[in-house]
Amino acid sequence: MEKAKIEDLPWRERQIVEVIYRLGEATAAQIQTELTEEISNSAIRAMLARLEDKGVLKHREEAQRYIYQAIEQKQVVADSALKKLVGVFFDNSPASAASALLGMADKLSTKDINQLQALIDKARKEGR
Incomplete structure (x- = not known):
């Protein structure tokens, strides 16, 4: 099966x-x-x-x-579910999904902002 x-x-x-x-x-x-x-x-x-x-x-x-x-690691399942969610509800646009998530947050901590900025910088550097 x-x-x-x-x-x-x-x-x-x-x-x-x-x-x-x-x-x-x-x-x-x-x-x-x-x-x-x-x-x-x-x-x-x-x-x-x-x-x-x-x-x-x-x-x-x-x-x-x-x-x-x-059997499958939690992160693998989470990644798969997130890809499906982004595809269905955000027309395969990670930026739209991120905007929606950020809109749900009342306030972001400095740590969260720095982490998000580091991810953006990394994506830009890698040409994504």
């Missing part, structure tokens, strides 16, 4: 994966605690098994517990 993309998962499975990314790794019981809606432990375990079948998660056994973690 081809590995599923996080953004294409059903919303409940995506919630579970997001919990695992937030915690780094988790048991079914930990996931159940993190979810805002009530869902049975057996339903969570069934979804975890499906997510393993889809190639999204893996587990290890420790003291008779299954501990789940994501």
